[in-house]
Amino acid sequence: MLKRVHLFIASFFILLNSYLALAFSANIVGQRSVVGSKSALAMSSTAATPNSEQKTHLYVPSQRDEYYQGNVAQYLLDLHDEGATFNFCGGMMFQLVLSEKLQMHLKSVASDSSNDGKQKQPVIHPASQSLMARTPEYKKSSYADNIVSFHGRELRKIPTANGGMGFVLQLSYADPSGTLEDVSSSSAAGKGADAAWNGTPVDPQGWSKEEIATYDGWRSDQFRQWRKCSMYEDEGYSTFGNEFGNEAFGLNHRFFLHLDNQNRMWLSAEDGCEGTPADGTSLMKKLGGMLFGR
16 A cells, blocks of 8 residues: 555645646536445445535544444444545545445444453554554464454445545455464465464455465565456455446455554554545545546
């Protein structure tokens, strides 16, 4: 993600000039609507319309804490249901989308008030652990437990995505029975890994065996394997095109949650690129929407 920030900034100024010229010459008001695809993404876009009630507890830390009382699972579900966007890299708006299997898991956790249920709640790390490499027992591996870390993908070129930029941040369910092993010649692990995870694909919308075996999210994006729709479907994600469109492409990452010194929650990729929940009504959203006619 980090390598693309400079290109994004340059694109912003180009869009800004175009936006101002159009605004003054044509007195543009409102936005054109886009017919969404028959995908889970379109169904989770309830927060996209300008007239929808703004739920500030999703974005204001003090209201978030009072509303959820530590139920992080429910918080993630509500962000997904509202089609909420995360502000990455100072203006790149990614819509949060949870896989169906991860939603089922989080719903079970959110409704379980027992001690066992509380132990399964996703962890929001303190501000002192703002990088995955600073979290306890960190290993370069494909390990995820749906508590401390998650499997996910950054997906791009999705016209129906909230935020107006075509970006989606997808989280999926990881095999809870998977464990870490020492790296050996017989174990499947990505370049530079210091541990191998023996979990298997258990989520139809989640990581494939190929994504698990070759994951190297601690490396620069330019050295990593990006996947197009055809590759996702060949590896077993048969509904990818229906959900995100045949032009969509992406890259898998591990993600974790942490706070900052202002008590904001951040969803952070292993490479350090991260985003915080934002309502997506900024000028950046309006400019980005011009790319997709939104």
